[in-house]
Amino acid sequence: MKAKKLAVYIKNSSKSFYVAAPYGKLLKGLFSDAGITMSMPCAGTGRCGKCKVTFIKGAPEPNSLDQAFLTEDEIVAGVRLACRCVLDKDCIISAEGLTFDETSMEVQSVETADMSDRAFDKYGIAIDLGTTTIAAALIGFDADSNETQIIKTASTVNHQRAYGSDVISRIAAAEDEACAHKLKELVTADIESLIGEVSDSIGKRPELICLAGNTTMLYLLCGDDTKELGQYPYKASHLSFRTEELRDIKTIMLPGISAFVGADIVSGIYSLDLLRGKGETALLIDFGTNGEIVYYDGDKLFTTSTAAGPVFEGGGISSGVPSVKGAIDHVTIHNGRAEVTTIGDEAPMGLCGTGVIETMSELLRNDYVDETGLLTIEFFEKGYPVYADEKIFFTQQDIRNVQLAKAAIYTGIKALTKETIPSKVYISGGFGSHIDTDKISNINMFPKEFNGNMLPIGNSSLKGVIRFLSEVFMGKEKEATEAIEEITKKAETVVLADDNSFNSEYLEAMNF
Structure with a gap:
């Protein structure tokens, strides 16, 4: 007997398409088979509750994870988690808000010239x-x-x-x-x-x-x-x-x-020519999904990687998004109300890395969060409304995730620099393109001695x-190759887990 086939329609405001699915198919698996991608920060293991989809018709019965992560109103409205959603009837699924093909990501801090009409060799x-x-x-x-x-x-x-x-x-x-x-x-x-x-x-x-x-x-x-x-x-x-x-x-x-x-x-070290600055100390912090840190003491080159997580790129945040158009990138709180700007001046859709960290900083500045990271009673249950019209909130769990990330960066810096103050501190990555380092000084992600000495450099x-x-094009491939190989040979990797004091310093660094 053939397995029953279900009719699954996936639609948004401009188009719709049909997918045939066997009875009992996981929605996550259907998306994968159909070449549809959506953000699943926990890789579909059912730990984050972020892969929400809305059934216009034919929603399956909510399972235990739906009940754990979704509100009663969401469940009634047909919202389910795609990673654990089992299809058992013909259905229509709304594609609004799903991340199918985001191609508007910004390339940060790389200057271009209008050369559209010029021919090159x-x-x-x-x-x-x-x-x-x-x-x-x-x-x-x-x-x-x-x-x-x-x-x-x-x-x-x-x-x-x-x-x-x-x-x-x-x-x-x-x-x-x-x-x-x-x-x-x-x-x-x-x-x-x-x-x-x-x-x-x-x-x-x-x-x-x-x-x-x-x-x-x-x-x-x-x-x-x-x-x-x-x-x-x-x-x-x-x-x-x-x-x-x-x-x-x-x-x-x-x-x-x-x-x-x-x-x-x-590549980032090579872009800055760090090893050519004999006698000059420099620190490079790359705020990608992994927090990588490089310290050049004028002679030796030390590197490490910290478990910062995806917070600096909007991951692990309840209303977090990548640096796409519509992402909130700057936040200021005046008289209790958040004033925001977005990438491309589009309607707000969530918080990217800079928006996350500036929200954290502003909550501290306005005494809505104490030094341990605890939100005031007023916002504790639902979170602070960064943009209430679009239901963009900054929650207590978001604060805890920021604390974990910033503590990892701070402790990694301390482990490499050994309390010395570098001549230059470079902030790299998409997060490092637009961050206002003075504005976020109160979250204690960097040693206070760095204040006023940090340079955002974008995508190094x-x-x-x-x-x-x-x-290579200018005939200097040999020299360039040797310069890069010198970096890899000179680098000494510091394993933070081998430092006996790392855990205690990390826990201390979580406070603001």
């Missing part, structure tokens, strides 16, 4: 492969002047996030061979789409792609077995320069330092790849 593409965001820049090379120019930039969500918002979740997912293959397919499709977006209009095939990313992302892209990255002692066998092909274009991938300090950090990884690609 060679073209290349620089790519930063991030856990949350993938960014690309088209580079043109003029042989007469021996100079390069950034022509166009673009970025996209890394659609691997359907398997989890952090590298640990994706390493776990990749243990299944079919999932590992799907992860490779997703990120390859994302990158190839970006390649087309930045280069299809130039009428000439790019000659070279240069790419950096964290170690896990490069493993997944290349189809390497990630098991060693997720098991003690967390070794990485593939850290050297490597050459592959993407869209039939030669692709040079930059090397990494360790399992959790990857080529993206090497992409900038480093652009620099390397430019050097």
Whole structure:
């Protein structure tokens, strides 16, 4: 007897489409089979309650997880969690608010020029492969002047996030061979789409792609077995320069330092030329999904990775979103009411990393949160209304997640610098492009001595790849390669778990 087929219609305000599903199919599995992606921060394990969908018709009976994470009003309205939702009847599902194909992610702090009508002798593409965001820049090379120019930039969500918002979740997912293959397919499709977006209009095939990313992302892209990255002692066998092909274009991938300090950090160090500043101390903090920190003491180079989580990219936050149009990026509280700005001046849809941290700072400044992170009684149950019209609240659990993230960064900084004050402190990553470091000084994420000495530099990884690609086109590949290899050889990885005082300092750093 054939299994009963269900008619599932997925629709939004502009279109709808039909999917046939067997009786008893998990909605998460149906989305995956149909090539639909949506954000599942906990990789669909039922731990976060974020993968909400609305059934216009045919909602299945709520299960225990629905009852745990959803309000009574939501359940009555047909809201269910996609990761544990079992289809048992024909249904219509609203696609409004689901993240199917977000391609409006910003490329942070990379200046471009209008070169649409100018022909170059060679073209290349620089790519930063991030856990949350993938960014690309088209580079043109003029042989007469021996100079390069950034022509166009673009970025996209890394659609691997359907398997989890952090590298640990994706390493776990990749243990299944079919999932590992799907992860490779997703990120390859994302990158190839970006390649087309930045280069299809130039009428000439790019000659070279240069790419950096964290170690896990490069493993997944290349189809390497990630098991060693997720098991003690967390070794990485593939850290050297490597050459592959993407869209039939030669692709040079930059090397990494360790399992959790990857080529993206090497690229950032290279972009700043840290090792050339003899005698000058510098600290680089990359606020990606992993909090990577680099300290150069004028002679030695120390690196570490902290378990900051995805908070700085809007993950793990009840109303958190990536840095897309409509994301709240700046928050100020006046007379108890939040005043916000959004990326692209679009209608607010949630809080990105800067919005999260500025909300935290403003709640502290207005005494709505005490030094232990406890919200006042007025907002304790539901959270502070950042934008009540759109039901964007900042909850007690959001505050706890910020505390965990900021404590990880603070303790990591202390472990590397040993109480010394660097000459320069660079703040990198999408979070580091727009953050007002003075405004957030009261959350104690950085040592107070850093105040006034921090420089947001945007996407240092992409900038480093652009620099390397430019050097290759200008005939300086040997010198550039040697400079990058010097970084990987000089770097000493500090394992925070080996520091006996780390746990006590981490717990202390959670307070404001």
